Amino acid sequence: MTQQRTASLTDLPGEFSFIRRCFAGLAGPAALDLRDDAALFTPPQGRELVMAADAMVENVHFLSSDPPDTIGGKLLRCNLSDLAAMGARPEGWLLTLARPPHITDAWFEAFSRGLKADQERFGLTLMGGDTTSTKGPLVLSLTIIGSVIPGQAIQRRGAQAGDGLWVTGTIGDGALGLQALLGKLADPDGVLARRYHTPEPRIGLPLYGLASAAMDVSDGLVQDAGHLARENGLTVTIRAADVPLSHAARATGQTWRETCLTGGDDYEILMAIPPEHEPALLKSGCVQTPHGPVTLTRIGAFSAPDHGQSGVQVIDEEGVPVAFSRGGWSHL
Amino acid sequence: MTQQRTASLTDLPGEFSFIRRCFAGLAGPAALDLRDDAALFTPPQGRELVMAADAMVENVHFLSSDPPDTIGGKLLRCNLSDLAAMGARPEGWLLTLARPPHITDAWFEAFSRGLKADQERFGLTLMGGDTTSTKGPLVLSLTIIGSVIPGQAIQRRGAQAGDGLWVTGTIGDGALGLQALLGKLADPDGVLARRYHTPEPRIGLPLYGLASAAMDVSDGLVQDAGHLARENGLTVTIRAADVPLSHAARATGQTWRETCLTGGDDYEILMAIPPEHEPALLKSGCVQTPHGPVTLTRIGAFSAPDHGQSGVQVIDEEGVPVAFSRGGWSHL
Incomplete structure (x- = not known):
């Protein structure tokens, strides 16, 4: 000392x-x-x-x-x-x-x-x-x-064959925003970059009594839909043409569609919704939350696993399977 | 795609x-x-x-x-x-x-x-x-x-002038263990290195009804005692000779005493204990926990702040203030 x-x-x-x-x-x-x-x-x-x-x-x-x-x-x-x-x-x-x-x-x-x-x-x-x-x-x-409220948490497990696959908001803006920030893509109004920097968490989405299973889309729509399907021992089929895209995402053109579907950083909510709840949602197209109305879009459906193999497939407008050069982000 | x-x-x-x-x-x-x-x-x-x-x-x-x-x-x-x-x-x-x-x-x-x-x-x-x-x-x-149990959490605030400063276990083994692992110190039985690698959290220490304030010692006894004193607007005086040291720590000799008191990595509990609880503790020297008995040692006391300045001082056996080349670890 x-x-x-x-x-x-x-x-x-x-x-x-x-x-x-x-x-x-x-x-x-x-x-x-x-x-x-x-x-x-x-x-x-x-x-x-x-x-x-x-x-x-x-x-x-x-x-x-x-x-x-x-x-x-x-x-x-x-x-x-x-x-x-x-x-x-x-x-x-x-x-x-x-x-x-x-x-x-x-x-x-x-x-x-x-x-x-x-x-x-x-x-x-x-x-x-x-x-x-x-x-x-x-x-x-x-x-x-x-x-x-006890018993009202919606988990990844709970989907049934026949449930629709629904998603909030629009898909792909975050991933395109990152590409815009990297200088690989034009983003004249900065809309995409804003969505990358400031995702909108869907707090207050009234899932209980509506969805049988849910998760958020963080690692890419296709990969995360695959997780949801596998957790339930089901196949989920996504209709690529039905995936909701923002005006800004559409404006980037067809070359960037794979980025939208697999890119990640969406922070939208992916839900399995039983058939009895679908007609009302198809009509309104949205639900109310404390942070304003949120659009909901049906992008596919769950079915029994294909040849015993659960997972995800993406189809085009003719029902032909679409493949991707990569499935989504894995952080390791 | x-x-x-x-x-x-x-x-x-x-x-x-x-x-x-x-x-x-x-x-x-x-x-x-x-x-x-x-x-x-x-x-x-x-x-x-x-x-x-x-x-x-x-x-x-x-x-x-x-x-x-x-x-x-x-x-x-x-x-x-x-x-x-x-x-x-x-x-x-x-x-x-x-x-x-x-x-x-x-x-x-x-x-x-x-x-x-x-x-x-x-x-x-x-x-x-x-x-x-x-x-x-x-x-x-x-x-x-x-x-x-609601209301029974012991916090850093609550100490009064006149409360004793007490500590569990022994101080300095973790800091000495690090020096041993760095090759700067002999640790023939590996006791010190073990205390550095595997601190003993004092889970189950019966603080409620005993201590008026408490915290764990992670950044060095002297610095942490200073925090406890300042949180309560008090001065705390540590009697260096009363700080409990293990046999292994004593064996390192006087040169390493400062490391013991300021080194950190102790994970012992520092407590303010009101005078009415002290006689029983001084007699038994320990308390029971679900993980076995834990020794408690009185190492000093809280008093009104010195010249309006709260904080810590360390004194030797003659009551002479001791100073250190550094106070403790700050992680930034």
Whole structure:
């Protein structure tokens, strides 16, 4: 022990002032001002909790050049999409980050602003987290907590042969947006890039009593539909021509159709809907949510597995199977 | 769309078989077999939830050469220590990992074995998570969920002037263990290295009705005692000679005393204990937990802030203030 600077021990170390500056403004009551070892959360009475965790890595899930406020917002929105897929209401979130030296405090202040706007919009608050340093890329990991009335969570299992395959919103804009940001595609109005940066989680989608199974589309429509089919031991057939595309996606032309169907980053909800609920939906074409009406489109149907093999097939307007050069994203 | 390999779409992508192989054996009922977008957890009736998240980065928090089973176990144990500090019971955990190419499947299988042994020992199961790739170091992020009887969580705030400062177990072994692993220190029996690899979270420590405030020691005794003092607007004085050291730590000699007091990686619990509870504790020197008896040592006391400045001071046997070359770890 040397005789030096006791005074420094009463100063706040850098990590703590960083947390206070960038994250204290996001903290809700469970967070105990982000000063404790853990958050203290009273679960809403008579509800089950729904929990998911997603990590995002610099230059894998976002570009270093992306606006930092959209990165914070996107991380939260991707996790919100997992809650939406089960019909859950958001309650709170925890964040860990591994911070490399090239990410500045100003970057984190903008990152935090994006998170603040989105947590206010979707009605949840920060509960806790951890910050650490790394010599590698920025790694962000978000755990989200939601809740649902017991027994009303919609899962991936539950689809039956004969159920229709439905999807919210439009497919492919996120994947095209990434290509636009990489300079491979024109995006005159920036619509596609916006959809890549700011997906719209379908929070409040009234799945209970409507869908027999659901999941969110994050790794590409075709791959994710395959997961949904396999979880239920079924085949699902997607009619490519029925997949809803935005005006901006249509304008990119036929060459980009495969990207739309397999590209990922949609964060729309894929549902199995029993036949008895389909006529009303086919008529209205949408459902109401607290965040506005959401269009629903029937893009195919579930059937008994083809030769005992469950999975996905895509057909064209003549019913001829379509194949793809790749199925979707696998993160490993 | 090209005419190629529809068959591949019915195969399990690599990410999914990896999760099944390495993590399905850890999953509890809330995890829905790790096949869904989120976990579904029924909170234990009449209890509050306690939640914490911690990240560990390769070559910051662990060495690439550390046995992978101890890395999994340590990550879980560090998070369990956050629950222990509030007097909470473990319920479940979520994990995200950013995986670089140099970390093999065999590595993750051993990592998972360490987690399995420890989750069984401490009575919790895996609820969910996410895996992704990175070109940087391995980053692991764990969110832990615990529960406590409402109103019985012990927080950092609550200490009063006159309370004693107490600590569980022994201090410094983890920090010395790291130095031993770095080859800077002899550790003939490997006791110190074991304490670095496998900290002992003080789950089940009966804090309620005993401590007025508590936290776990992760960033060094002196720095963390400073946090506890500042959170309460008090000064805390540590008597260096009273800090409990293991035989192995004592054997390293006086040169390593500063490392013990400031090094971190202890995962012992630091408590403020009101004077009325102290005589019984001074007599018994330990408390019972479901994982065996835990020694408690009085190492100092809280007092009104010195010249209005709250914080920590360390004194020697003559009451003379001792200073250190550094206060503790800050992760940023």
